[in-house]
Amino acid sequence: MRRYGPAVLLLLTGAAILRVALFTELYLRYVQAGLRPYLVGSGFLLVLLGVAAAAVGRREREPHGEHDGHHGPRIAWLLALPALALLLFPPPALGSYSAAREAEQRAAQGIGSFPALPAGDPQALTLAEFSSRAVYDSGRSLTGRTVRLTGFVTRDDDGTWYVTRLLVSCCAADATTSKVEIREADAPPADAWVTVTGIWHPKGRLGTDGAWPPVLDAASVRRVAQPANPYERR
Incomplete structure (x- = not known):
């Protein structure tokens, strides 16, 4: 044999x-x-x-x-x-363990204005798009808008929790992390997939570490199934 x-x-x-x-x-x-x-x-x-x-x-x-x-x-x-x-x-797909080990890496983009968001709320955004507008948009296009974000739950030791998504260019081997801090809502279990609806909470000065990670004041948190494609594209 x-x-x-x-x-x-x-x-x-x-x-x-x-x-x-x-x-x-x-x-x-x-x-x-x-x-x-x-x-x-x-x-x-x-x-x-x-x-x-x-x-x-x-x-x-x-x-x-x-x-x-x-x-x-x-x-x-x-x-x-x-x-x-x-x-x-x-x-399985990469999850909170991989996200926790990923250094906070953000695209090297300067502060500038972004196109206005389409009319109608809530506005479904990827975590990467929300983060870019929150950290770099001099036009503050997120102000007063209700947005909807989907990702999996990660947590810090102090109880702070985030909606997180892994971004890939080619495959899981080059994954980096995008995350948004969630306030005004209790944290679901780590790795649970959720859709969070809420309003951007500005913090820090644009383009600085003080603005990262961006914050969302949650109006609702809903458990959802993991999507067929768990990653966002860079």
């Missing part, structure tokens, strides 16, 4: 990729939507390579009663366990 080890690894890995990228939307936990065709192509290629490796292994013949030394030790089969785990138990 050891001759089929590489084939099994290729088949399991290819099947795992196809499962998350072709038959579900789990791939959005790890990469941007535009990379889906490449994942699907990679999955099919790995499956084809696995089939080819199995066909080659079937044609090989070992001497009776001994091995020819070209096959690895039995412990090499342990390499199949990560591929099997990926197939059966895809890892």
